[in-house]
Structures are given as C-alpha cells and as structure tokens.
Amino acid sequence: MVQDKPKGSVMVVGGGITGMQTSLDLADSGFYVYLVEQSPAIGGSMAQLDKTFPTNDCSM
Amino acid sequence: MNIELLTLSKVTGIEGEEGNFKVFIKKSPRYVRMDKCIACGACAEKCPSKTPDEYNANLSNRKAIYVPYPQAVPLKYAIDADKCIYFKKGKCKACEKLCPTMAINFDDKEEDIILNVGSVVLTAGFQPFDTSKFDTYQYGKFPNVVTSLEFERILSAGGPAAGHVKRPSDKKVPSKIAWLQCVGSRDLNRCDNEYCSSVCCMYAIKESMIAKEHIGQGFEATIFYMDIRTHGKDFEKYYERAKKEGLRFIRSRVHTIAEADKTGTLKLAYVTDEGEKKEEDFDMVVLSVGMEPADSAVEAARKLDIALDDYKFVKTDSLSPVSTSRPGIYVAGVIQGCKDIPQSVVEASAAACSASISLAPARGSSVKEKVFPTENDVAGQDPRIGVFVCNCGVNIGGIADVPAIAEYARGLPSVAHVQENLFTCSQDTQEKMVELIKEHKLNRIVVAACTPRTHEPLFQETIQNAGLNPYLFEMANIRNQCTWCHSEEKERATDKAKDLVRMAVARVALLEPIPALSVGVNKSTLVLGGGVAGMTSAISLADQGFPVTIVEKSSALGGAAKEVSKTWDGKDVNAFVSGLCAKIENHPDIKVILNSEVVNAAGFVGNFETTIKTVEGTFTVNHGATIIATGGKAAETEEYLYGKNPKVTLWHDIEHDPERLKYANNIVFIQCVGSRDEARPYCSRICCTTSVMQAIFIKEQRPDANVFILYRDMRTYGEKEVLYKRAREKGVVFIRYARDNKPKVTEASDGSLSVEVFDPILQQNLLIKADILNLKTAIEPSINEQIASFYKVPLNEEKFFMEAHAKLRPVDFASDGLYVCGLAHYPKPIDESIEQAMAAAARAATVLSKPSIMVSPLVSQVNAEVCIGCGLCAEVCAFGAIVLEEVGAKGKRAKNIPASCKGCGLCAASCPQKAIDMLHFRHSQLEASICAVA
Numbered sequence: 002m003v004q005d006k007p008k009g010s011v012m013v014v015g016g017g018i019t020g021m022q023t024s025l026d027l028a029d030s031g032f033y034v035y036l037v038e039q040s041p042a043i044g045g046s047m048a049q050l051d052k053t054f055p056t057n058d059c060s061m
Numbered sequence: 062m063n064i065e066l067l068t069l070s071k072v073t074g075i076e077g078e079e080g081n082f083k084v085f086i087k088k089s090p091r092y093v094r095m096d097k098c099i100a101c102g103a104c105a106e107k108c109p110s111k112t113p114d115e116y117n118a119n120l121s122n123r124k125a126i127y128v129p130y131p132q133a134v135p136l137k138y139a140i141d142a143d144k145c146i147y148f149k150k151g152k153c154k155a156c157e158k159l160c161p162t163m164a165i166n167f168d169d170k171e172e173d174i175i176l177n178v179g180s181v182v183l184t185a186g187f188q189p190f191d192t193s194k195f196d197t198y199q200y201g202k203f204p205n206v207v208t209s210l211e212f213e214r215i216l217s218a219g220g221p222a223a224g225h226v227k228r229p230s231d232k233k234v235p236s237k238i239a240w241l242q243c244v245g246s247r248d249l250n251r252c253d254n255e256y257c258s259s260v261c262c263m264y265a266i267k268e269s270m271i272a273k274e275h276i277g278q279g280f281e282a283t284i285f286y287m288d289i290r291t292h293g294k295d296f297e298k299y300y301e302r303a304k305k306e307g308l309r310f311i312r313s314r315v316h317t318i319a320e321a322d323k324t325g326t327l328k329l330a331y332v333t334d335e336g337e338k339k340e341e342d343f344d345m346v347v348l349s350v351g352m353e354p355a356d357s358a359v360e361a362a363r364k365l366d367i368a369l370d371d372y373k374f375v376k377t378d379s380l381s382p383v384s385t386s387r388p389g390i391y392v393a394g395v396i397q398g399c400k401d402i403p404q405s406v407v408e409a410s411a412a413a414c415s416a417s418i419s420l421a422p423a424r425g426s427s428v429k430e431k432v433f434p435t436e437n438d439v440a441g442q443d444p445r446i447g448v449f450v451c452n453c454g455v456n457i458g459g460i461a462d463v464p465a466i467a468e469y470a471r472g473l474p475s476v477a478h479v480q481e482n483l484f485t486c487s488q489d490t491q492e493k494m495v496e497l498i499k500e501h502k503l504n505r506i507v508v509a510a511c512t513p514r515t516h517e518p519l520f521q522e523t524i525q526n527a528g529l530n531p532y533l534f535e536m537a538n539i540r541n542q543c544t545w546c547h548s549e550e551k552e553r554a555t556d557k558a559k560d561l562v563r564m565a566v567a568r569v570a571l572l573e574p575i576p577a578l579s580v581g582v583n584k585s586t587l588v589l590g591g592g593v594a595g596m597t598s599a600i601s602l603a604d605q606g607f608p609v610t611i612v613e614k615s616s617a618l619g620g621a622a623k624e625v626s627k628t629w630d631g632k633d634v635n636a637f638v639s640g641l642c643a644k645i646e647n648h649p650d651i652k653v654i655l656n657s658e659v660v661n662a663a664g665f666v667g668n669f670e671t672t673i674k675t676v677e678g679t680f681t682v683n684h685g686a687t688i689i690a691t692g693g694k695a696a697e698t699e700e701y702l703y704g705k706n707p708k709v710t711l712w713h714d715i716e717h718d719p720e721r722l723k724y725a726n727n728i729v730f731i732q733c734v735g736s737r738d739e740a741r742p743y744c745s746r747i748c749c750t751t752s753v754m755q756a757i758f759i760k761e762q763r764p765d766a767n768v769f770i771l772y773r774d775m776r777t778y779g780e781k782e783v784l785y786k787r788a789r790e791k792g793v794v795f796i797r798y799a800r801d802n803k804p805k806v807t808e809a810s811d812g813s814l815s816v817e818v819f820d821p822i823l824q825q826n827l828l829i830k831a832d833i834l835n836l837k838t839a840i841e842p843s844i845n846e847q848i849a850s851f852y853k854v855p856l857n858e859e860k861f862f863m864e865a866h867a868k869l870r871p872v873d874f875a876s877d878g879l880y881v882c883g884l885a886h887y888p889k890p891i892d893e894s895i896e897q898a899m900a901a902a903a904r905a906a907t908v909l910s911k912p913s914i915m916v917s918p919l920v921s922q923v924n925a926e927v928c929i930g931c932g933l934c935a936e937v938c939a940f941g942a943i944v945l946e947e948v949g950a951k952g953k954r955a956k957n958i959p960a961s962c963k964g965c966g967l968c969a970a971s972c973p974q975k976a977i978d979m980l981h982f983r984h985s986q987l988e989a990s991i992c993a994v995a
Contacts, residue, residue, distance in 0.1 A: 007080030008179035008828050009426035011416050014072055015185035015360050016401060018869075019394030022409035023416075028063040029907035030417055033427035035176050037067045037086060039357055042133035045186055047402060049116060049210065051217035054267050055295055055867055 012037060017045020063428045066135060071362045079389025079419055084176045092140035097164035100128060100136045100482045101454040104156035112144040118211040121221035126156050161454045168985045179423060180389050180416035181365060183375065184409065185358030187395035190245025190350040194252060198244065199318050204229040205325045205345045206318060210265060212347045216271055217312035226275050228345045231323025235344035236271060236279055240265040240331060241315050242286040246351030247560060247782055257782040258351035258370060259399040262290045265349045266281035266303050283309040285331065292746045292777040293401060294867065294887040297737055318346060332646035332909035333820050358396045365390055374398050379628040379892035380637050382414045399779050408537035410872065410900030414601050417906055419606040424910060437528040444570040445477040448562065449501035451485035453540050461555045466509065467927065469559045473566045477501055485510050491523045498527035505569045509537040509562050530574030532981055537561040560642040560994050567993035571986045577916035580960040582667035583685035584909050587612065589659060589848060589880050590618020593891055594640040594883025594898040595690035601902035603650035607909045610682055611653045612673055618642045618653065620692045621884060624713040628891050629750050629781050658929035662851035663962040666878030667914060686878050686905035687852060689862060689896065693842045693884030696735050701806040701836055708814050709834045715755060722988055725766065727757055731804055732772040735839040738800065743859055746888040748837035749776040753784045760791040768793045769829055771804050771818050796820050806834065840888035852879055853941035863885050872901045876940050876961055880904050919981045920962035921969055923955045930954050934968035934977060943968055
C-alpha cells in the first residue's frame with residue numbers, strides 16, 4: 002500500500018489486446034488511464050489475425 | 062472518456078515511486094490534425110509514395126499517408142515522414158491540396174509530455190521471430206516459403222489476396238501446404254530461444270483448417286512437429302477434429318528445403334519416426350514462427366527500470382505473476398512470457414487488479430464524468446423530424462445526387478428541416494446541428510451518412526447536447542449500402558438512398574424517448590470456494606475495501622494447492638497457502654464460512670441473494686458480485702493397477718513418502734491417465750510439468766536412480782520447456798507412447814511391478830521393473846451442476862464452467878456480475894490460477910466501484926395481458942433475464958429483469974403470442990420501416 006494519497010491515474014504502455022483490456026478494466030473501475038502506443042493506432046498484433054479459435058470470429 | 066490515447070508515443074524515462082510516478086513521453090508528429098481528419102481517404106488515394114504495408118506483413122503496399130487498417134482506432138491518417146516525398150525532397154504536398162478539411166499539418170512537431178500517474182502497466186508485446194536468420198528454410202530466397210503471420214494475412218478477406226489463397230511464385234492455388242513448427246522456439250542450436258512459444262501448434266492447426274475451407278476439395282495440409290501442444294481449453298478437441306478431417310501430422314524436424322522445379326514447388330527432406338529418410342514436394346511452406354519480446358517493449362522495460370529474465374521477458378515470480386521488480390509497475394501479455402490471447406486478457410485484468418489495489422484510496426479522484434443538459438420532454442409533441450444528409454466528401458456526394466436526396470426528404474411526412482453537410486461527423490457540424498435542433502424545435506433526428514457502427518454514438522451525444530433523448534435518432538447508411546456498393550450505378554444508388562431515408566423517417570417518427578436504466582449495487586462479493594483462486598480473489602477485493610464472504614464446503618481453506626509443494630519456478634507453495642489463510646483470517650473485510658454450501662440463489666448484477674446452508678442452519682447473503690472458484694482435483698483411476706498394488710501412486714503421493722523414494726531404483730511416470738481420451742477429451746495442462754519437476758527432484762537427490770517418463774506429447778509450454786531440457790540433461794528417460802498402444806503394467810507373484818512400453822526410437826518393446834509407478838490422472842472439476850443451475854451459468858461438456866467468450870472474456874459469464882477462476886474453469890498451474898483470480902476481482906470491481914451501474918435500457922417488455930405463460934422466452938434467454946412468476950389463478954406469466962437483459966430480442970422473436978416487444982425495436986417501429994419500402 003502507498004503511504005501518502007496516491008494519484009488516481011495509471012499509464013498503460015502498449016495498445017494491443019492486453020493493454021486495451023487493462024485500460025478498460027481500470028477506467029471502468031474509477032481510474033484515469035493514459036494508453037501509450039508507439040504506432041498511429043491501437044490494436045496490436047491481434048488485429049492482424051484473420052480468424053480466431055474457436056468461434057472463427059474475425060479478430061476485429 | 063477516461064482513457065486518453067497517446068499514439069505515436071514512447072516512454073523515455075520515469076521518476077518517483079509507487080503511487081506517484083512522473084513519466085516522460087516523447088510523442089512523434091502525426092502531421093495530420095486529429096480534430097480535422099475525417100478519414101475520407103482522399104489524401105492516400107493521391108499520395109504518390111508507396112511503401113510496404115506492415116499490417117499486411119509487407120505483402121502489399123500502403124501510401125506514405127495512411128491508416129494502419131480500415132478499423133483502426135483512432136481512425137485518423139498519419140504521415141510516415143521517412144517515406145513522404147515532401148519530407149525527402151521538399152515538394153509534393155498532394156495530400157494537403159486534396160484534403161477537404163485542411164487537416165494536413167506539415168509543421169507538426171515532436172512533443173515532450175510529462176504524465177503524473179500512480180501506477181504503470183507494461184503490456185508492450187512481442188515480435189515474431191525473424192526467420193531470415195535461418196538458412197535451412199530459405200525464407201526470403203524461395204518465394205513460396207512464408208511465415209505464419211504472412212499466411213494469416215494471405216487467408217484474410219481484408220488481406221492482399223482478399224482471402225483467395227494463392228502461392229506467391231505463380232499465383233497458383235496451392236493444393237499441398239506444409240507447416241513447420243518450432244521455428245525460433247525450443248531451439249538453442251540455431252537461435253537463443255530455448256522456450257516454447259506456446260501458441261504456434263494451435264495457430265498452425267487453425268491456419269491449416271481455414272486454408273482447407275478456402276481451398277476446398279483435394280487440399281492437403283501437413284504439420285511437421287516435435288510435440289503437439291494443444292493444452293488450452295477445448296484445444297485438444299480441435300486437434301482431434303483436424304486429424305479426423307484429414308490433416309496430416311508428422312513428428313519430424315524438416316532438415317532441408319530445396320526448390321523442386323522452376324515453378325517454385327518445394328522439396329522437403331525429413332526423417333520419419335521409424336528412421337526412414339523421405340523427400341516430399343509441397344506447393345508452399347508455412348514457417349510457424351515463435352514469439353520474442355518486441356525490441357520496443359524491451360526498450361520500454363529498460364526505460365522503466367524493471368528487471369528482465371534471460372530471454373528479455375519481464376522478470377516475475379509465479380506467486381506474484383504480474384508484479385515487476387519495481388513496486389507500482391506491473392506487467393501483462395507476451396512481454397511477461399509467451400502466451401495466447403485468453404491468457405493475455407486474463408493477465409491484463411490481473412494487472413489492472415494490482416494497480417487498483419495500490420491506488421484504491423485514490424479511486425475516482427482523477428476521472429471525469431460527462432454532463433448533458435436537461436432532457437426536453439417530447440411526450441405529446443407531434444414529430445418534427447430533422448434530416449441531415451451527408452456528402453462524406455466525395456464518398457457519397459461523388460456518386461449519389463445528394464441535393465436530390467435532400468429535396469426528396471423535404472417532402473416526407475413530419476420532416477421539419479433538412480440540411481446537407483459536406484462532412485456530418487466533423488466537429489463544427491456537431492455544433493451546427495445542436496443550433497439547428499434548437500432553432501427548428503426538432504424532436505427526431507435522421508442522419509443519412511455512413512454506418513451507425515462507427516458513428517451512432519457521436520450523433521447520439523450531439524442530440525443529447527441539444528436536449529434530446531439519445532434514442533430519438535436513426536441513421537440511414539447511404540454510403541456503405543448505396544454509394545460504395547453501387548458506385549457504377551449512380552442513379553440507382555440515389556434511388557436506393559431515397560428509399561433508406563424514407564425508411565429511417567418512417568421509423569424515427571415512432572421512436573420513443575427511453576430513460577437511462579440504472580441499478581443499485583451492493584458492494585460485497587460472494588466467493589464460492591476457498592482454494593488459492595477463491596482466496597486470491599477475496600483478498601484482491603477486500604484489499605480495495607470491498608467486503609467478501611467465502612463459502613467453502615470443506616472444513617479448511619487451501620483447496621487443491623495443499624497437495625502441491627513447489628511451483629514450476631521453485632517457489633514454496635505450502636508457505637504461500639498458509640500466508641493466504643492467515644491473511645484471510647485476520648482480514649477485517651473477509652468472512653469465511655466453512656463446511657457450507659450454496660442451496661439457492663436469485664437476483665442479478667449488483668443485487669444477488671444467495672442461500673447458504675451450514676450445520677447451524679440456512680441463511681441468506683446479499684451481494685453485488687459472485688466469483689465461482691469451486692476448484693477441481695486429480696481424478697481417480699482403475700488403470701495400471703492403481704488401488705491394487707501399493708507401488709502404484711497418483712500425483713503428489715510420491716512427494717509425501719520420502720522414505721520410499723530413498724530406496725527406489727526405478728521410478729516410472731505415466732502421463733495422460735484419463736486425459737486426452739474418449740471420456741475426457743482435454744489436456745490437463747499441468748501434468749507434464751509436474752512429472753518433469755518431480756523427475757528432476759529425484760535425480761538431484763539420487764543421481765543413480767532410473768527415472769522414466771512415459772508420455773504422449775511433452776507439453777512443457779512457455780519457459781517450462783527449460784525444465785524439460787534440464788530433466789533430459791540429468792538423464793531422465795522420456796519414452797513416447799501412442800494412445801492406441803498404452804503401456805502395460807503387470808504384477809508378478811512377489812508383488813513386483815513391470816511396465817512394458819513400445820519405444821518408437823528403438824522400435825521395440827521395453828520392459829521396466831518399477832519400484833514406484835506414478836500416474837498423472839486427469840484434473841477434473843468439482844461437481845458444479847447445482848451451482849450452475851442456481852446462477853444460470855453454463856458448463857461445458859466436461860463440466861468446467863463456460864466463460865462468456867473463449868478469447869475476449871475469459872473470466873466473465875454472459876450474465877453480468879458473475880465471474881469464474883481457477884480449476885473450475887480449466888486445469889491450470891498456480892500462477893495462472895492466481896492471475897485468473899485477480900482478473901475476476903478486477904472484473905468484479907468494475908461493478909462494485911460504482912454506487913449504481915448504468916445498463917442498456919434497450920430491453921424486452923412483456924405485455925402480461927397477452928402472455929400465456931408458456932415459458933418459451935425464459936427457455937431461450939441466455940442471460941436469465943426472463944423469469945416466470947405466479948400471478949394468482951391465472952398461472953404463470955413472463956417477467957423481464959431489465960438489469961440482466963442484453964436486448965438480443967430472442968424472447969420477442971420466439972413468443973407465439975407476440976406478447977414481448979423490444980424497446981426501440983418495437984414491432985410497430987420495425988413494421989413502419991419495412992412498410993415504407995414495401
């Protein structure tokens with residue numbers, strides 16, 4: 002636990018599926034999130050996949 | 062709204078400590094104004110500079126001004142300065158001339174940003190292994206040798222081949238493709254990646270199955286592998302299905318690829334299990350490349366000053382799997398270690414949980430809330446419809462006759478105002494729309510433009526800013542459905558656009574304002590099960606100030622982990638479990654009820670009511686969230702003389718009897734006892750690693766003892782592969798057996814045991830005298846049927862709980878407020894149970910952290926007068942959102958629970974009485990729309 006009152010914001014580095022999920026969970030539970038991504042758009046490697054097991058959903 | 066995207070940005074440094082970090086960010090220029098760009102694409106169309114498209118694995122080209130892919134977020138163009146002709150030669154600026162919104166800004170500059178944050182989570186991912194390092198596979202030299210990521214793009218309908226699989230050399234449809242596994246994984250000879258990448262076996266099977274679907278009859282897929290590692294939930298069944306559908310699996314490393322002829326056909330040379338040398342031709346070869354920590358991720362980790370392991374993954378400990386070496390900085394995803402999508406998503410939520418615990422006192426201090434003006438009451442008003450017709454630059458206006466569509470709209474019933482816009486979605490148009498709505502007293506709005514999938518929320522917000530309820534809105538998609546797909550038939554595109562506008566106007570006139578729906582939230586959680594998963598989720602919530610009650614059916618906490626002595630990386634599990642128990646006993650916000658069971662449950666997200674039975678009687682607990690962590694255990698067996706001969710042991714028995722181990726000369730492990738068979742067609746995931754660890758332990762104590770592991774596929778996934786290698790170095794003998802030729806165990810008259818097994822390398826049977834035989838029986842779930850029926854959550858065929866979505870919602874159920882973790886979900890090692898438990902806590906916190914939660918008000922509505930109580934609606938509802946209620950003499954009537962309803966409409970569609978209507982999609986509203994065009 003933090004001694005003084007901590008900041009209510011979090012930085013997430015990386016905007017792939019993992020970073021997006023972390024950001025959503027934090028923002029949905031009362032924290033302000035800075036999502037830092039090096040490319041022009043979030044999405045990461047998963048956006049490149051054609052279909053995913055088991056539903057054959059397009060990864061978008 | 063509470064997520065701020067910083068794209069084109071990198072971390073350059075960090076100061077401070079947990080709770081109060083100062084982070085330095087460098088943001089590269091985009092050269093496109095985000096507030097002006099409407100992603101019309103006019104710039105890219107005319108940009109003269111082409112460059113390989115990274116998104117399509119460099120198989121096609123993109124322009125220097127680009128969006129990475131059509132669904133990109135943010136959907137804003139960017140200029141790649143390294144490729145832009147203006148930046149190289151000082152002239153061009155074609156994009157600037159063509160941009161209709163003046164969004165291009167060549168003067169954009171690099172920016173330094175300082176963020177003040179309480180925690181940091183690193184999720185910066187992986188890069189595929191660079192195959193050009195290997196000369197054997199001729200990647201880069203032979204065009205028909207491609208990587209798995211390239212093949213993924215070739216398969217994709219949005220990829221360079223539009224989903225038509227063709228081989229690169231001559232565009233012929235390939236009829237024979239080989240996948241080569243472990244390229245850049247499990248390999249110390251030609252690269253430094255000793256670990257298993259964990260995902261390649263499964264994606265190779267998936268790619269070959271989808272290729273088979275695309276190519277059809279006559280297609281042959283072959284996968285060359287070392288061990289097939291389908292250890293994930295339902296993966297083994299997919300592997301079995303692939304075999305049944307004719308995919309060929311050959312256990313061999315291909316040693317040479319040569320070109321067979323001038324067309325680019327490839328000749329593969331390999332040695333079979335039987336030692337036979339073979340050569341075979343294939344049209345294409347796909348290299349199943351492994352994963353490595355991305356260079357950029359490693360750089361970010363170094364800037365954040367956190368420790369890395371030997372392979373440059375972020376160093377963690379299996380008992381605190383998302384904590385890095387620096388307090389307040391957490392890690393998730395492949396940069397923590399190779400893993401698949403579901404495991405990454407679990408870990409993402411676990412990292413969110415860790416960050417939430419350390420920042421709990423500051424929850425809510427930095428978030429913003431949107432405030433809208435008071436809503437106008439439109440009840441009793443005649444509809445005054447505003448229609449906004451969009452040109453979308455040339456996207457619509459270049460094909461369809463927008464003035465004619467607007468003129469047509471003016472003549473439709475109840476239309477009070479029509480406006481044409483160049484770009485209806487631009488920021489200044491939003492302000493204009495608000496003014497027009499007020500000026501003309503409009504009370505229903507139609508936007509005829511693009512797709513509601515991307516733009517409906519924006520326009521709903523705009524009309525809310527003008528004092529209208531967001532549901533008094535309808536879109537007509539005259540771009541995708543008219544000008545894009547009928548671009549060659551301008552008149553017909555215009556006619557169809559008129560039809561769509563007429564339909565939208567007919568429906569919008571009947572739309573009603575729908576008030577926001579919120580439900581109160583009880584802040585406490587009920588956790589079912591007091592094992593590692595249950596205890597971890599309880600502590601994770603209670604440490605954030607949310608009270609928890611644990612219901613445990615046995616007389617003590619600890620669960621299946623009590624049997625386990627060490628984690629795969631050597632951490633003491635007994636001490637860890639005792640620590641958890643002690644923490645729980647002393648935690649003011651956790652209440653434990655031992656020797657208890659759930660006997661009934663009712664309610665919905667935020668408001669559950671569970672009845673619990675103990676020896677002292679039954680009582681009710683009210684709670685806002687429910688976490689199911691009912692665990693599992695090693696199955697019993699009748700195979701291999703278990704229970705008949707005392708030398709035959711299960712799982713951890715061997716660790717609990719050190720005396721016997723001291724005098725045993727031959728110790729034999731048999732894997733997959735009751736796993737991966739007819740009755741339990743799944744892999745129990747943890748057995749290979751456990752046997753390998755036990756074998757290493759024995760060899761360390763007694764180097765002279767003979768240790769044999771009889772296995773089917775060695776599934777020491779991820780960095781656990783290192784243990785497998787260590788065991789082999791220590792002289793543990795691994796013998797592979799086939800499912801249809803299992804080892805035979807016999808007992809002599811003196812009680813001694815013999816194990817007979819066929820050795821595929823020696824090509825003969827071996828007879829081993831076993832002093833101890835250890836069986837790794839399947840991990841099976843606790844009996845879950847009743848709990849599943851109380852909470853209306855599904856089980857899979859093997860009686861594990863079934864999550865809402867195998868990849869994207871691995872701890873949620875389809876119904877809100879219910880979560881699953883640990884062995885109740887699927888067999889998994891302790892580190893993964895801890896992660897999933899923390900993830901369940903993080904997901905529960907998204908509900909518990911608010912006094913009330915907003916749920917979508919687009920729900921079903923039952924007309925009790927017309928309902929006959931047949932119950933079909935309740936039966937088809939996947940969310941438990943419809944219940945049957947006794948209404949006196951009339952019998953039963955359906956009643957909907959709005960908080961649980963997802964508005965799917967299945968109930969309304971199935972009701973034989975048409976007694977159910979969907980708000981916003983009433984029969985009358987849909988009929989009006991259809992009749993307008995009929």
